[in-house]
Amino acid sequence: MIAVIRRAIHQWTRRTVRRSILLWDASGNDERPYRCFLIYRKxxxxxxxxxxxxxxxxxxxTEVVFERGLLIEGFDQPAGDxxxxxxxxxxxxxxxxLTLPVTRDGKEFYTERAPLEDFITETCALVRCGSELPQVNAELDRWLAGVAL
Structure with a gap:
């Protein structure tokens, strides 16, 4: 029972999801995988x-920031222009x-789908898809309260 309570508390207080993934250069010019890190912040x-x-x-x-929805949509159909x-x-x-802006013209990589799906599942456990706006508003309210003092 204690373990269940600890897991629940951890889930309520968790603020970040991190996942290591491997990217391979789609052009085949570099056989070494790129060990990358996906980060999602509540x-x-x-x-x-x-x-x-x-x-x-x-x-x-190189730090690449993009919309979480792009990953979700890109599992089943091309996403992002x-x-x-x-x-x-x-x-x-x-x-x-994934095509990423790590060179002037962008560079195409590929990665295993399963770790991306696990990452998205964890992010959705932290902030459900479709409930992002109240999270942003709450963070803005906290910031504005600090400024107003």
């Missing part, structure tokens, strides 16, 4: 941050393709 419920290391420059990490694009892999259903 205080910014519309956004997902993806940290992508650069294989050619030591220590450089800007710098970030997410879509089912053209050949292998268990993979997802």
């Amino acid at each position: 205080r910014d419920p519309f956004a997902v941050t993806l940290l992508v290391p650069d294989h050619t420059t030591t220590g450089k990490v 800007g710098a970030v694009r997410v879509e089912p892999h053209i050949v292998v259903r268990e993979y997802t393709s």
Whole structure:
């Protein structure tokens, strides 16, 4: 019973979801996978941050911020017409393709679908899809209360 209570408290107080994923260069020019990190913050419920290391420059990490809904939509159909694009892999259903602005013209990667689905499931447990706006309004109210003092 104690373990159930601890899990419930953890879920109520949790503010961030982090997930490590591997991206592969779709062009095949670089066989090494990119170990990346997806981050979702309750205080910014519309956004997902993806940290992508650069294989050619030591220590450089590109931060790509995009809408959580883009990941969800991109599982089943092409999504995004800007710098970030997410879509089912053209050949292998268990993979997802991502075009990211890590180079001037963008770069296409692919990744396993299952870790992305797990990440989205965790983010939806933290902030249900469709309930983001009240979260943003509450955060804004807290900030404004601090400014007004």
